[in-house]
Every structure is written in C-alpha cells, then in structure tokens.
Amino acid sequence: MDFLYAIFIDPFVQMVELPDFLLQVLWEGFVAGVLYALIALGFVLIFKASGVFNFAQGIMVVFAGLTLVGLHEKGVPAYLALILTIGVMGLLALAVERFVMRPLVNQPDIILLMSTIGLTYFLIGFGEFIFGGEPKQMITTELGLPTGSTAFEIGDGGLLILQHIDIAAAVIAIIMVAALGVFFNKTRIGRALRAVADDHQAALSVGISLNQIWAIVWFAAGIVALTTGIMWGARSDVSFALEIIALKALPVLILGGFTSIPGAIVGGLIIGMGEKIGEIYWGPLVGGGIESWLAYMIALIFLLFRPQGLFGERIIERV
Amino acid sequence: MNARVKHVELHAEDDGLAPGEVILKLDNVSLSFGGVKAISDISFDIRKGEIRAIIGPNGAGKTSMLNVINGFYHPQQGVITFRGKARSRMQPYEAAASGIARTFQNVALFKGMSTLDNIMSGRTLKMHRNFLWQVLNVGPARDEEIEHRLKVEEIIDFLEIQHIRKTPVGKLPYGLQKRVELGRALAMEPDLLLLDEPMAGMNLEEKEDMSRFILDVNSQMGTTIALIEHDMGVVMDISDRVVVLDYGRKIGDGTPDEVKNNQDVIDAYLGVSH
Numbered sequence: 350m351d352f353l354y355a356i357f358i359d360p361f362v363q364m365v366e367l368p369d370f371l372l373q374v375l376w377e378g379f380v381a382g383v384l385y386a387l388i389a390l391g392f393v394l395i396f397k398a399s400g401v402f403n404f405a406q407g408i409m410v411v412f413a414g415l416t417l418v419g420l421h422e423k424g425v426p427a428y429l430a431l432i433l434t435i436g437v438m439g440l441l442a443l444a445v446e447r448f449v450m451r452p453l454v455n456q457p458d459i460i461l462l463m464s465t466i467g468l469t470y471f472l473i474g475f476g477e478f479i480f481g482g483e484p485k486q487m488i489t490t491e492l493g494l495p496t497g498s499t500a501f502e503i504g505d506g507g508l509l510i511l512q513h514i515d516i517a518a519a520v521i522a523i524i525m526v527a528a529l530g531v532f533f534n535k536t537r538i539g540r541a542l543r544a545v546a547d548d549h550q551a552a553l554s555v556g557i558s559l560n561q562i563w564a565i566v567w568f569a570a571g572i573v574a575l576t577t578g579i580m581w582g583a584r585s586d587v588s589f590a591l592e593i594i595a596l597k598a599l600p601v602l603i604l605g606g607f608t609s610i611p612g613a614i615v616g617g618l619i620i621g622m623g624e625k626i627g628e629i630y631w632g633p634l635v636g637g638g639i640e641s642w643l644a645y646m647i648a649l650i651f652l653l654f655r656p657q658g659l660f661g662e663r664i665i666e667r668v
Numbered sequence: 669m670n671a672r673v674k675h676v677e678l679h680a681e682d683d684g685l686a687p688g689e690v691i692l693k694l695d696n697v698s699l700s701f702g703g704v705k706a707i708s709d710i711s712f713d714i715r716k717g718e719i720r721a722i723i724g725p726n727g728a729g730k731t732s733m734l735n736v737i738n739g740f741y742h743p744q745q746g747v748i749t750f751r752g753k754a755r756s757r758m759q760p761y762e763a764a765a766s767g768i769a770r771t772f773q774n775v776a777l778f779k780g781m782s783t784l785d786n787i788m789s790g791r792t793l794k795m796h797r798n799f800l801w802q803v804l805n806v807g808p809a810r811d812e813e814i815e816h817r818l819k820v821e822e823i824i825d826f827l828e829i830q831h832i833r834k835t836p837v838g839k840l841p842y843g844l845q846k847r848v849e850l851g852r853a854l855a856m857e858p859d860l861l862l863l864d865e866p867m868a869g870m871n872l873e874e875k876e877d878m879s880r881f882i883l884d885v886n887s888q889m890g891t892t893i894a895l896i897e898h899d900m901g902v903v904m905d906i907s908d909r910v911v912v913l914d915y916g917r918k919i920g921d922g923t924p925d926e927v928k929n930n931q932d933v934i935d936a937y938l939g940v941s942h
Contacts, residue, residue, distance in 0.1 A: 544778045544789045551776035556764030556793040
C-alpha cells in the first residue's frame, strides 16, 4: 500500500502543497523542451523534403556553435562571427547536397541514413581539427543576449526564478517557428518544398529542381542548428557532449511525427516537461536518474499505440 | 481587382513552329536497365498541334518512352530533338522549363496540399519575384501572385473543379485527382503535354469528360499532346496519329485507321498462333 501511495498519491500531494516549486519544475522542463523542439525541427525540415533521417543534426548544432565561438576566439567581432557562421552553414549545405545527396539520389533510405552517420564523424573530426576538442564558453554577452534572472513571488512566500537567457531562448524559438511557417506557407520556395516533401517525381515534372531544394533545406536546418547551438551553449557550454543530448530529438520526433513542424514543437515540450516532472516527483522512488531514459519510455509507449506520432501523416499502406 | 494586373489567356507559348511541323523527334532511341531492354531502337516524331497516342500491350515500354521524353530516364543510344534542338542528358526540371509537362499513370499529386496549391505549383517556373518580396507579400510579388492565381482560376473553371478548390487532394476521389493532375500540367502552359493513361480506372462518364477536356486543351489552347491509353475506343476517336509499341519495339505508326489494319498490331493485341 505504501508503494502504491508513493506512486499515485504522494507526488500529487507534493505538487499541490508547493505550487511555486511545481511551476519552477515546469519552467525548467519547458526550456529544455524548447531546445529539444529546436533540434527536432532541424530533423523534420530535412526529413520532410528528402525522406532522409539526418543523424548529423546533433553534430551540426555543435559544429555551428564551435564555429561561432572559434571565430570569436580568433579575434573576429561577435556579430561578424555570427554572419560568417551563417555563411559556413550555407557552404556546408551546398557541400552536403553536392557530395552526399546528389550522388546517392534514389538509393534506399538506409544508405542515406548511413551517409549522414558518416557526415557526423566527418564533422566531429573536422571540428576538432579546426577548433580543438575542448569545451568552449558561448559568447553570450558579446552577442547581446541577456544574462541574469528575475524572481517572481507566487502565493505567500513562493518564488519562481526565470533565467533571462531561457526567456530569450523561448522567444527566439517562437520567432523562428513563425518564420519557418511563413516560409513554408507563403512563398514559392515554400510551396516547392512542400511539393518535394509530398512527391519527388511530381515535383520534378513541374520544374522544381531537387538539388536546389535540398541545398535550401540543409541550409535552413543549419540555421536552426546554429540557433540551437547558441541557446544550448549559453546554458551549459559548447562541447561535443551536446551531440548525445541531441539524440533526445528521437523520442520527440516519435511523439510529434517525423513530418510535422507543430509536432516537433509539441513533442519537444511534452518530453522536456515530462522528464523534468518525472525526475523530480517520481525519480526518488527508483533512486533518481530517470531523466535520461524516461523520454525513450514515453516514445516506446507511443510507438505501440500511435506509430505516426501526434501530428504525423497517417501511415496507410494500400494493398 | 488590382488594376496593374493584366487579363491573361491560357495558351501554349509561341515557339515559332507552325502547326504540323515536327516539335519532338526521336531517332533510334534505346534504353535498357541492366540487361533488360525497355526500348529498342525506336524512332518517331510528334507534330505541333496534334494528339499523338502511344499504345501497346502491358510492358511494351510506353511509360519508359514518356520518361525518356521528360528526362526521368536517359537513353543509352539515340537522339532526341525538341523544337529543332538535339538534347543532351536533360534533367526533368530542365525538360519542364523547356515546355514539357506531364501527368502520371498512378496519380502523383501533392496530397497534403489543396487543389489550388497543387495547380499553383505548376506555375513554379513562371514565377520570378524573389523570395523576400514573397515573404512580405507586397508590391510586385503580390501582383505576380494575383496574375498567376488568375490563370489558375481559369484552369479550374475550364476543368469544372471550382467546388474542390480548397479541398486537400488526398481526400478527392480518383477521377477528380486525375483532373487536378491535368490542371497542374496545364498551369505550366506546356508546348508538349504528356498524359500517362489519363483515363485509367475511370467510369464511362468520367472518360467522356476527360476526352472532352483533352480535345478542348488541344483545340483551344493549341497544346500538342502525347498520350498513353489502353481504351482503344478513346484512342481511335481522339488521336490524330498513333504509334504502337510491343516489347520495346515500334510495330506500327500512322493514323488510327492505318494502325487498325496493320497485321503486326493485330497480332500483338490478339496473339498469333505459332
């Protein structure tokens, strides 16, 4: 009975008794979720347009962050470094399209997946070669991002502390998603992107160049990676360890659906908040540390009942 | 309506060719996949303004033929001349840019998008305003969008699909999907329109509608059409000339009457006793 009480009753009692603490936990989860969502967004962009699961999205986050910080260390002013990094991500997109995607067009998905794993190791090696393998401090203040925090009083004596950088991350993520929404729905290139996502052959037949579209989505994914790199780097630091955290995008995608931008966001938030709440309120029951696997558990349950995710396209095989 | 937008009419672009002149010519084209010969040594031409049917039993190489013409496949041998220019390896989007549009045997639409967006996607190559303008959706980009929208509305009227303008095409019945696909190809205002079994899986009424659309496209817009079709009644009725393929070879070529009386063609369709 005690055990059942500890699972089903006690956590909720704690939540009600200390609402400010619950809010704090939710906020932490929300911020982590925003960052997961940003990484997942990079995956979705490329998956939608080419059906390629881009294993390298995580390392692109690290690579973008490293390039930005590395350039600044070499004496380039912060904003110029930012612009140069955007340029580097553009070059990377062109190179990937030319040397990875184009030669492998029409190959089975598994081969394209393998090629992105190859790309991952190339970027790890290349990044270490140029910028070294040491973790680096993100140039937060130089980029004009806010630091410090604000405390809000809640109820009687409760405190909710919000880090300014976290608020900035949330705002930037929202702007970014809105911009992508406009890009996809309002522009000719956006229409072409959706067309390519739906049917390659038909897109070709109306005069859409797949090569051009692929370069554009990889560039867009690169920009998303850069944003993620800055935001995540500002919370901890820029290091290759980030690449492992980026794999959290997998459960996010399973939850949200591989082809849905809103799905990536909602999935990211559910995973981020779910694992924080799980860790704080249920973690102690099993000795803590559930944050690292809870997301995969949730994804597994989803796979059983709704394999296309919350917003993904229904998987219908016509026989 | 915006005064700066001029009224538009749909027609194939003027390419300086008179009706009856050869628009597309294939000389000794061969295509194989590994050891399998899909097309062997085929030559024929398509003349401007005509409806040219490509027929033949299943596996005869008809769809491969269309895929060669619009650049999906690159023949190992032979020369393709389009509007007087011999083509080298051409990518599908380059073929589209040069004025070749097509539909597919198994409808290939953008299923998540509405009828309107699908047909608009056919205007991709005709839109030139850059992308910042479009994001802002002001000034020239807005005029351009309206101008293209007008043409698309004309096509929608022409194909009598006003009522499904905003419906995602994935939800439409098959016959209507085929019609939307034709609309998307028409939006490209092609010089040469390739139709791969436009009437497959349709009932009699739908077939009659589709035949009427094809004839109207041909006569009103002046579009040259090459089509693959299995319904012999339709083929003999609407086409000007017919080319017959069997096992990747050409076995007949001529007017419907000539083809009907060609012994090789009769053998291929009815089988011949050995």
